[in-house]
Amino acid sequence: xxxxxxxxxEEQKQVRQILGREPNExxxxxxxxxxxxxxxxxxxxxxxxxxxxxxxRVLVGPGYDSGVVDIGKGWAxxxxxxxxxxxxxxxxxxxxxxxxxxxxxDILALGAYPVGFLDSLHFGxxxxxxxxxxxxYVVKGVADYGNCIGVPTVAGEVQFDKSFEKNCLVNVASFxxxxxxxxxxxxxxxxxxxxxxxxxxxxxxxxHGVTFASRTLDENSEMDRPxxxxxxxxxxxxxxxxx
Amino acid sequence: MIAVIRFPGSNCDMDMVHALGDxxxxxxxxxxxxxxxxxxxxxxxxxxxFTYGDHLRAGIIAAFSPAMKEVREMAKEGKPVxxxxxxxxxxxxxxMLPGSLxxxxxxxxxxxxxxxxxxxxxxxxARKVEDFVSVPIAHNEGRYFIDEKGLxxxxxxxxIVFKYVDAGGNETYESNPNGSLSNIAGxxxxxxxxxxxxxxxxxxxxxILGGKDGLKILEVLK
Numbered sequence: 001x002x003x004x005x006x007x008x009x010e011e012q013k014q015v016r017q018i019l020g021r022e023p024n025e026x027x028x029x030x031x032x033x034x035x036x037x038x039x040x041x042x043x044x045x046x047x048x049x050x051x052x053x054x055x056x057r058v059l060v061g062p063g064y065d066s067g068v069v070d071i072g073k074g075w076a077x078x079x080x081x082x083x084x085x086x087x088x089x090x091x092x093x094x095x096x097x098x099x100x101x102x103x104x105x106d107i108l109a110l111g112a113y114p115v116g117f118l119d120s121l122h123f124g125x126x127x128x129x130x131x132x133x134x135x136x137y138v139v140k141g142v143a144d145y146g147n148c149i150g151v152p153t154v155a156g157e158v159q160f161d162k163s164f165e166k167n168c169l170v171n172v173a174s175f176x177x178x179x180x181x182x183x184x185x186x187x188x189x190x191x192x193x194x195x196x197x198x199x200x201x202x203x204x205x206x207x208h209g210v211t212f213a214s215r216t217l218d219e220n221s222e223m224d225r226p227x228x229x230x231x232x233x234x235x236x237x238x239x240x241x242x243x
Numbered sequence: 244m245i246a247v248i249r250f251p252g253s254n255c256d257m258d259m260v261h262a263l264g265d266x267x268x269x270x271x272x273x274x275x276x277x278x279x280x281x282x283x284x285x286x287x288x289x290x291x292x293f294t295y296g297d298h299l300r301a302g303i304i305a306a307f308s309p310a311m312k313e314v315r316e317m318a319k320e321g322k323p324v325x326x327x328x329x330x331x332x333x334x335x336x337x338x339m340l341p342g343s344l345x346x347x348x349x350x351x352x353x354x355x356x357x358x359x360x361x362x363x364x365x366x367x368x369a370r371k372v373e374d375f376v377s378v379p380i381a382h383n384e385g386r387y388f389i390d391e392k393g394l395x396x397x398x399x400x401x402x403i404v405f406k407y408v409d410a411g412g413n414e415t416y417e418s419n420p421n422g423s424l425s426n427i428a429g430x431x432x433x434x435x436x437x438x439x440x441x442x443x444x445x446x447x448x449x450x451i452l453g454g455k456d457g458l459k460i461l462e463v464l465k
Contacts, residue, residue, distance in 0.1 A: 144352065147293075148293045149254060150254025150255065
């Protein structure tokens with residue numbers, strides 16, 4: 001094993017089997033990300049499969065950045081939900097804020113304009129100082145990111161139960177709208193297709209943030225907290241919408 | 244023709260264009276800051292938002308942009324210049340308006356409707372405004388501050404345009420949402436053609452938004 005990855009031994013074996021050789025360090029890094037809990041939803045996939053995804057009004061189904069439904073008169077609405085449980089459990093402000101950053105990106109990626117956020121938050125007992133700390137800063141992270149890009153958090157729910165004490169749940173959702181004929185789908189499948197990666201400058205602190213979601217949280221997880229979260233992407237948001 | 248300048252991170256630009264163009268039927272153009280030429284316009288508006296992600300300090304990076312040199316020229320020519328929220332922060336950072344905007348005294352972002360009293364007759368923007376208007380605020384750094392001498396000058400020159408007041412029209416501690424010195428919500432330059440204000444008149448331009456008092460402030464722009 002040359003690279004440090006968060007995949008299980010069984011998954012690593014599967015990677016070697018599919019490729020027929022030992023992947024190099026870059027390949028390990030890429031597979032580690034794409035097969036992470038965050039990107040592939042490997043543990044929740046069987047549950048997600050139970051949800052309805054087909055219908056007359058479904059314009060873009062599962063597999064893309066966000067789901068799109070026809071809302072009539074030439075308009076479509078798109079939706080995205082994301083969990084940011086693990087990052088929020090060790091760094092509530094940056095953890096929840098980057099959750100908003102991720103889902104607003106998924107709305108923009110379809111060419112849509114983001115208009116609102118929702119959140120569903122679950123913490124341990126409100127009597128516990130740890131949960132109070134998480135509650136305060138998770139809410140602040142969601143609110144601040146929305147304020148920065150000018151998109152309001154319009155509704156949400158919060159629950160306190162001691163079963164969430166060591167593993168808070170931070171779910172955020174976003175929605176936007178787009179003309180049906182202006183939907184953009186980002187895929188480059190044929191050789192020669194051009195891939196353009198757009199975004200704000202970022203620090204090294206995000207490296208391995210995605211694969212962190214695959215790990216099991218324990219008392220040492222705090223050591224994984226990034227030193228300098230840089231999450232303000234408001235200028236990128238504006239640049240994506242110079243319409 | 245009115246220009247609304249968009250910087251990276253502006254986020255109330257479309258609202259301002261909607262209020263001026265769709266509601267007030269003014270000729271208005273949304274201009275990317277790099278393409279802005281003051282000579283092409285009669286009025287310029289700096290909308291709210293988080294220019295350059297508020298890095299270093301709210302408004303300071305935009306304050307050093309070439310677009311702001313053009314805005315300064317327009318102001319010298321006597322053309323109306325309005326800065327709302329982050330636009331006000333940019334105007335104080337350029338020195339076009341005195342004082343500065345510090346972090347709210349409650350250390351939290353405040354978003355709510357407030358009541359303003361018109362206190363200054365000098366500002367061009369307050370001409371159509373009755374004594375009181377209700378408009379929303381939404382900011383984290385809106386606590387207006389200036390030294391004692393500066394405050395005296397503002398008062399003597401009639402440069403304080405709006406103050407936060409309660410329902411009865413009194414300047415109280417409770418009606419001051421961010422701890423601004425002397426309840427100041429908006430000020431103008433001595434000539435009256437440059438105004439900065441923390442509240443958002445463009446968010447109060449239709450009944451469906453909760454009120455349209457903001458139009459009374461924007462109405463003078465042509």
